[in-house]
Each structure stands twice: as C-alpha cells, then as structure tokens.
Amino acid sequence: MGKIINHRYRIKNCLGMGSYGITYIAWDIVTNQYVVLKQMRKTKRNKGTLSFQREAQILKMLKHPRIPKLYDSFMIKDIPHLVMELISGKTVEDLIFKEGKTFTERESFELLIDILAIVQYMHQNGIVHRDLRIPNIILNEGNAYVIDFGLARFLTESERMNNDDVIEKKLRREISVKSDFYALGHFMLFLLYSTYEPTVKEERSWEEELSLSMEARYILRKMLQIDTPYEDIHELSADIHRLLQRWGNGGVNDVIV
Numbered sequence: 001m002g003k004i005i006n007h008r009y010r011i012k013n014c015l016g017m018g019s020y021g022i023t024y025i026a027w028d029i030v031t032n033q034y035v036v037l038k039q040m041r042k043t044k045r046n047k048g049t050l051s052f053q054r055e056a057q058i059l060k061m062l063k064h065p066r067i068p069k070l071y072d073s074f075m076i077k078d079i080p081h082l083v084m085e086l087i088s089g090k091t092v093e094d095l096i097f098k099e100g101k102t103f104t105e106r107e108s109f110e111l112l113i114d115i116l117a118i119v120q121y122m123h124q125n126g127i128v129h130r131d132l133r134i135p136n137i138i139l140n141e142g143n144a145y146v147i148d149f150g151l152a153r154f155l156t157e158s159e160r161m162n163n164d165d166v167i168e169k170k171l172r173r174e175i176s177v178k179s180d181f182y183a184l185g186h187f188m189l190f191l192l193y194s195t196y197e198p199t200v201k202e203e204r205s206w207e208e209e210l211s212l213s214m215e216a217r218y219i220l221r222k223m224l225q226i227d228t229p230y231e232d233i234h235e236l237s238a239d240i241h242r243l244l245q246r247w248g249n250g251g252v253n254d255v256i257v
C-alpha cells in the first residue's frame with residue numbers, strides 16, 4: 001500500500017478481488033480525491049482485457065448521477081487499469097448481513113423503484129447490466145447507486161450460451177432487459193427475507209415462506225419468469241406504482257412511465 005500507479009494514483013487499500021480484477025481505493029494526487037482503481041489480474045490476459053475494455057466503453061457512455069463516472073483508463077505493461085468515481089455508502093449485502101437491516105414489503109418496492117430509474121436509463125442507452133445483485137447496489141442517504149459493470153453488455157451484442165448452463169445462469173446472463181428484471185427479482189427476495197423468521201424446520205418456497213400481498217407476489221412471479229416475463233421496464237414500473245398506491249406513494253423517485 002502507498003504505491004503510486006501511473007505517477008498519479010496512490011494506493012490506499014484493497015477493496016476486493018473480483019474474478020477479473022483487483023479493486024483498490026486510491027488517492028488521486030492531481031484532483032485530490034479518493035477514487036476506485038481497478039487493475040486486471042495478470043492471469044486473465046485475454047478474456048480480462050476484453051472485459052476491461054468493454055466496462056470502460058460502457059462506463060464512459062453512461063452519464064448518470066447514480067452510476068460511477070469513469071475518470072481514466074490506461075495500460076501498464078499490457079495490464080489494463082480503470083479509474084472511476086468512488087461511491088460512498090454501504091452495499092445492500094453489508095446492510096442486511098453485517099448490520100441486520102430489514103426491509104418491509106413497502107420499503108423493498110420503494111427501493112426497487114429507485115433502482116429502476118437507473119436501470120431505465122441503462123436500457124434506454126442500449127445497455128443491460130446482468131449483475132444486479134445485493135453487493136452491487138450501494139445505498140447512501142436513502143439513494144441507490146449501481147456499481148460493477150464488469151458483466152454489462154450492449155443489447156445489440158450476442159453471446160453464445162453453453163447448453164450445460166443451468167437455467168438460472170441462462171436467465172441471469174441472457175442479453176435482454178429481462179435478465180435485469182430476473183436478477184432484481186432475486187434482489188427483492190433478499191430484501192423481503194430480511195424480516196423472515198422461520199417457524200418450521202423444513203425449507204419451503206419463497207411463496208410459502210414470505211407473507212406478501214397478492215400484488216407483490218404477482219410482480220415477483222413475472223420478474224422471476226415463473227409467469228409471463230415483463231418485456232420492458234414501463235410494464236414493471238406500472239405494476240409497482242399500483243402496488244405502492246396502496247400505501248400512498250409519497251416522494252419516491254419515479255421511473256418516467
């Protein structure tokens with residue numbers, strides 16, 4: 001730690017080791033601010049370089065206050081590096097599993113609407129994230145931020161699926177807006193399970209374990225593609241708005257329907 005990269009970024013600490021890269025918090029001595037520096041792992045040279053280039057291209061294109069800005073990208077000895085905005089706050093994963101935060105049905109769907117405003121922006125710009133999981137959503141002062149665009153794709157791209165892949169992987173990785181709704185369906189189950197106290201020993205399905213309103217169950221079944229999936233974000237957000245009206249939808253950030 002303390003090492004300076006590219007004559008500019010002083011490494012402060014390691015945030016994590018992902019599948020393709022190592023992520024650090026660094027101090028930018030030119031702009032005097034903390035940034036996130038992602039360095040590709042040396043062992044991932046071919047696939048990793050492509051993945052880093054795509055992430056840089058996508059982050060450069062997306063200009064949204066709830067998506068990290070790409071500040072810089074460069075190569076050092078054939079190793080790609082990305083420098084991006086440090087998003088303050090805590091991941092939903094840490095909030096639930098480290099801090100014991102709980103989300104009611106209403107709070108869960110209000111958070112979903114907030115996230116969908118960001119997802120709508122991505123989809124309108126032809127991008128699907130494909131990794132909308134609890135460690136990739138940061139909450140700060142009640143606002144949601146989406147990070148980690150390492151698996152994001154242009155909706156015009158195609159990718160061959162392996163026939164041996166389990167159905168869940170196919171639904172998560174499909175290059176279609178539906179894969180983001182599917183991932184967010186699972187994200188919602190994590191929020192909704194945060195208040196769940198088991199009363200019986202054996203595990204049951206989420207529909208049996210969680211006491212949800214009929215409308216919430218209807219939305220989740222479509223997001224999780226148990227029933228006819230949502231084809232676009234407007235259909236999904238219209239259903240959530242109807243559900244939120246039960247409580248009086250005060251002041252949540254809306255997706256423009």
Ligand SMILES: Nc1ncnc2c1ncn2[C@@H]1O[C@H](COP(=O)(O)OP(=O)(O)OP(=O)(O)O)[C@@H](O)[C@H]1O
Nearest residue numbers: 015016017018019023036068085086087147148150
């Ligand atoms: N822009 C950012 N602002 C704040 N924290 C970030 C940012 N980007 C990544 N992180 C954090 O850095 C850590 C490592 O992230 P990274 O995306 O490199 O790998 P990962 O999520 O652990 O693995 P993988 O990419 O394989 O899913 C995570 O804890 C993540 O929350």
